[in-house]
Amino acid sequence: MKLLHPKHLALLFLLLALGTLVGCHRDEKLPFRLTDVSGHMPDLDFKLTDDHGKPVTGTDYRGKVVVLYFGYTHCPDVCPLTMAQLHVVMQRLGPLADKARILFVSVDPTRDTPPVMHAYVNAFDPRAVGLTGDPRDIEALSKRYRSAYTREPDGKDGNYEVSHSSAMYVFDSKGAARVLATPADSQDDLVHDLHLLLDNGNPS
Amino acid sequence: MKPQALLFLVTGLLLTGAAQATEAEHVRASHAWLRVLPGELPAGAYVTLENSGDQPVALKGASSDAYADVMLHQSSSEGGMSRMAMVDSVTVPAHGTATLAPAGYHLMLMKSTHPVKPGDTVRMNLKFADGSTLVTDFVARPANAVDAGS
Numbered sequence: 001m002k003l004l005h006p007k008h009l010a011l012l013f014l015l016l017a018l019g020t021l022v023g024c025h026r027d028e029k030l031p032f033r034l035t036d037v038s039g040h041m042p043d044l045d046f047k048l049t050d051d052h053g054k055p056v057t058g059t060d061y062r063g064k065v066v067v068l069y070f071g072y073t074h075c076p077d078v079c080p081l082t083m084a085q086l087h088v089v090m091q092r093l094g095p096l097a098d099k100a101r102i103l104f105v106s107v108d109p110t111r112d113t114p115p116v117m118h119a120y121v122n123a124f125d126p127r128a129v130g131l132t133g134d135p136r137d138i139e140a141l142s143k144r145y146r147s148a149y150t151r152e153p154d155g156k157d158g159n160y161e162v163s164h165s166s167a168m169y170v171f172d173s174k175g176a177a178r179v180l181a182t183p184a185d186s187q188d189d190l191v192h193d194l195h196l197l198l199d200n201g202n203p204s
Numbered sequence: 205m206k207p208q209a210l211l212f213l214v215t216g217l218l219l220t221g222a223a224q225a226t227e228a229e230h231v232r233a234s235h236a237w238l239r240v241l242p243g244e245l246p247a248g249a250y251v252t253l254e255n256s257g258d259q260p261v262a263l264k265g266a267s268s269d270a271y272a273d274v275m276l277h278q279s280s281s282e283g284g285m286s287r288m289a290m291v292d293s294v295t296v297p298a299h300g301t302a303t304l305a306p307a308g309y310h311l312m313l314m315k316s317t318h319p320v321k322p323g324d325t326v327r328m329n330l331k332f333a334d335g336s337t338l339v340t341d342f343v344a345r346p347a348n349a350v351d352a353g354s
Contacts, residue, residue, distance in 0.1 A: 073245050075286075076245070077248040084239075084347065122242075123242050123347035182284065183286075
């Protein structure tokens with residue numbers, strides 16, 4: 001067996017060092033109060049259209065702590081409640097909230113065009129972004145996080161409801177999935193966990 | 205029938221009517237508000253109903269001049285899924301309270317007849333099972349409100 005060439009050896013060390021670095025990032029334990037999903041869910045990745053009509057991807061939100069939530073604008077009760085609660089969470093974070101974004105992903109792209117989404121998210125919080133797009137791209141994002149939605153049968157006037165997962169997914173500023181929150185969880189805990197990520201993930 | 209007998213019968217009926225108040229007369233509404241969403245999006249309306257009577261009463265729905273369509277709905281969350289379904293009625297127990305609040309029972313308001321802005325008052329007729337109605341003013345609140353406010 002031939003010995004490794006010093007150049008190859010150096011490369012191997014470099015790879016090992018990188019691996020340790022990545023490992024550090026992955027294992028960076030934070031005392032979350034909500035469900036810690038670090039290392040158990042894929043990084044934030046999608047290809048959608050924001051509420052200004054601009055094509056965006058997951059990497060456009062690197063540098064921000066992201067709260068991802070699936071819903072639709074014709075949902076009169078639970079979605080606006082969740083968005084209103086997230087607005088309160090943002091207010092409680094104070095200036096730190098500037099480094100956070102609420103990504104509201106529509107599970108009803110037929111009715112939720114960028115202008116509809118723009119008016120909607122702005123009624124809740126300046127840090128909220130509305131994402132819509134090709135139904136296949138939305139489905140891909142939903143499946144990536146094992147989220148689900150179903151369009152219910154049309155009502156008498158063509159109006160319809162969409163049943164959807166109520167979970168919120170929190171990503172750190174590097175795009176790694178960290179925390180899973182449900183509407184039943186305490187708001188204090190969500191504020192606490194976002195604080196950890198905002199204090200930790202953005203050394204400035 | 206003699207005129208006298210008829211008089212007795214009419215008086216009797218009137219007395220019965222007076223003794224048996226309508227469902228609406230036993231109900232007091234408070235914390236009535238609705239969430240205004242942009243454009244033509246449906247809005248949710250919420251209210252607390254207090255029944256001072258000895259019998260349960262049933263809220264069947266509501267109507268308003270401000271919205272062409274008002275439906276009684278219930279949101280539920282099972283297995284992590286948010287769902288919404290129409291309901292026939294909401295029972296207010298005798299000497300008890302029923303709450304229509306976010307993530308539970310609510311009135312879904314659709315097709316506003318004119319733009320409703322936060323701060324406006326929207327008059328609604330709450331309809332009960334016996335056909336009686338209770339006129340209630342709902343305060344329009346901004347989209348990001350979490351409750352009726354002060």
